[in-house]
Amino acid sequence: MNRTPVTGLAAAMALALGATALAAQAPAVATRPTLGPAPRLVMPAVQKARLPNGLAIEVVPMHEVPLVQASLLIAGGARLDGSHPGLATFTANMLDEGAGSRDAFALAAEVAYLGATLNTGASWDAVTVDVGAPRRTFAAAMALAADVVLRPRFTAADIARQRGLRLASILQQRDQPGSVAGLVFNAMVFPAGHPYHSPLNGDSASTAALDSAGVRDFWRRAADPRRATLVVTGDVTLAEVRALAQRLFGGWKAPAMPLPAPGTPAEVPRPATRIILVDKPGAAQSVIAIGGPGVSRRSPDYPAITLMNTILGGSFSSRLNDILREQKGYTYGAGSGYSWRPLPGPFNASAQVRSNATDSSLAIFFREFRRIRDSGVTATELDRGRAYLVLGSLGDFETTGQVAGSLASLTILGLPLTTIPSDLAAIQKVTAADVQRAARTYLDPAHFTVVIVGDIAKIRPGIEALGLGPVEVRDYNGREVGG
């Protein structure tokens, strides 16, 4: 593999042959262009307000396009599930199955008629109601969103139907090796009782137990304006949004209970590296997921960790993708990432590899984890990763949806939008030593959980021969089975 730029060769030849003579023969592409200075990132400014009931408002006016994007975020999400996995996501999905004067059909029809979108859902850490609309119909679309948040119907018949649909989708997860790997990975990395242990959408048993009373009780606890933020971007002003929010959400009352204190993160154990196999007889590929508990988004090492991961598995040219895909041809793509959540989310490296390369791929993953810890990164990798992150961010704020999305995800983390430019400035200053230190501190291959969904009969001997750690077999729920 020749990494010497041909432009260098051409320049040397030009000296030897005489520049004029060569210029007549060499095509223009013989010389790689030099680029002018990169544009600077101009961050949109956020304007803020708050309603008397506690609802926070954040607005980024963007007037180029007559579109508006809004996200109502209510902190909590699946972390409030307690002993009922899937309750938050189920309740959030029920919000637009009928609200105010409209049933599910009338609501969907009205949203579409307005040229709008209305989506409800929950993540680990928040319930979200997203609205997109042309400026002209934005107020009408937000009125529907207010119905959904303040006046959901939660009828027994609607709940029974959606419960049946969710049971079907949980059943179908078994068909998807990638989903199975993710569920088993979370169940193994996070201990029972930790909010990230259980499936976001629950399991068959917790879903079968969902009922109208439970959903109503959850929403009474969760729908609290004191921990809600309305993020709006696009062709609006702060004054317009504040007046609209006051009219639609001004009557939203907090539940008669103090805000629950933010929980202290449960201790996540870091057992010695172990390998969990989930059988999929006849599988054409093995799905590999490797990792462990990650790190807080508020860590001062965030810039170094992000750059380290970009070089390890966070870009096409990263080591994991380059070796497993581009050099070995074992996979269509390999990568790694840290999940940034209010509590430390997992670090996860993954690939789907052809079955007979499962052991070889696993060996390369672990070799690369150790190599970046032991030998650090090159100056070329460092420069490339830095530019990829810093200059790549220039396209992240083009649309109302992108700006609303950035603002929303930072709001859930309790961080302002100015975090982005300050992180990028910090990434500019990260050194090779910082990257290596981040790898040594936050990438711990001696304490990783490896989950592999594949054809056990074919792949097990090779995996055991690597001697990475004990090998055990579990089912698609992460429960132990013999073997």
Add this chain to the structure above:
Amino acid sequence: MAVLFSVLPAFRPSASAQALHVPYVLDTLSNGLTLIIHEDHSAPVVTVNTWRHVGSGDETQGRTGFAHLFEHLMFMGSEHAVYPQFDRLLEAAGGDNNGSTTNDRTNYYEEGPANALPLMLWLEADRTGWLLPTMDSAKVDLQRDVVKNERREGVDNQPYGLADETIAAMLYPPSHPYSWPVIGSMTDLSAASLEDVKNFFRRYYAPNNTTISVAGDVKPAEVKALVEKYFGEIPRGPAITRNAPAPFSLRADTMAVLEDRVQLPRLYYTWHTVKAWAPDDAALDLVAYLLTGAKNARLTQTLVYDRQTASQVQAFHDSRRLDGEFDVIATARPGHSLPELQTVVDAELARLAASGPTARELEQAKNAREASFLRGIERVGRKADQLNRYYYQIGEPDGFQRDLDRYRAVTAADIQRVVRTYLTGPRVILSIVPQGKRELAAKGRNTP
């Protein structure tokens, strides 16, 4: 974006007749390369979107999957930007890239900060003119392995993954270029040789079979000068002639049953329809929305909400250069079988054919489609691709308003007529059922 949206009708019910206009510069080099430039200074970014007018439909039998395999090889280095500079130089400039292959075309894009434009055009030009000097069997073998993994991931290890290629083989005659899948078969991928690569490149990747759409924070004169500088020396290739496949129609229902490692049975109906931009194309797109585009759409409401016999149902119309198809895909809820779903799908299609949509239903479908169309072109990357698509399909890059108009013009009578014409006749009926559960499969018409 400012230019694009300042004049568009803000919202459908107003029906103000202002035109949606995406200004562009169109230029053709002496070697036949076509260049489309659209200025949009709202963000400091640029996209170079390149269409090669070749897809899996140009493959020969025994070499299926080749156009897509070739797409992968375009990233394997060229004479002056040797492997792996393509990805590395772009990343080092803050850029990203990708490519995609369909039956009809192969596209590539590079996107990133506006100052990276010369690098993007240089990389694209070098692989357009100087791909073969560094191409070798090792590169073909490597990307062949990658593509086989892509097939395993998307088809062989994917529940219901064999549906698309099974349907294509049943719907189209074997000589029709849409009868095989874009990803190709493992056997054909194994057969692809370095010689095939060279011939394909010389035939299909010449400048006269290429259009480049540049959109973003650029000055057209500078774009033109760069394109002329880097692409101008590449010689024109042979003119490409294609024989249109013989017209065909499905004479009778064609049925198949596949067993797969799945929990729930799934029903697929596919009808042969019309090519992209044919007079009935837009109406068929709206039929798909009327059937499953929202919770109150007919099949969703009936199957998922009222009868609760299906867990999911989806309809879509896929029209391409040569032909089109309309699909209805429904997955049974546990305890239900595919004949139960068939009865409802057949009845709802008959009802739509008999009495058409209500005015409000049709208006909802048009508004929803138009809103998602407009949101879809907010980014310069999507606009660049759309300019290329319109140029390819209708010979006019700024086809946005014409595209919107053909949906606005659809009437309830059109909906009734296209359902009757295309969706009540012979179809492909595919059942994918859990292993050993063939009794859940769909039944043929008139089968008790």
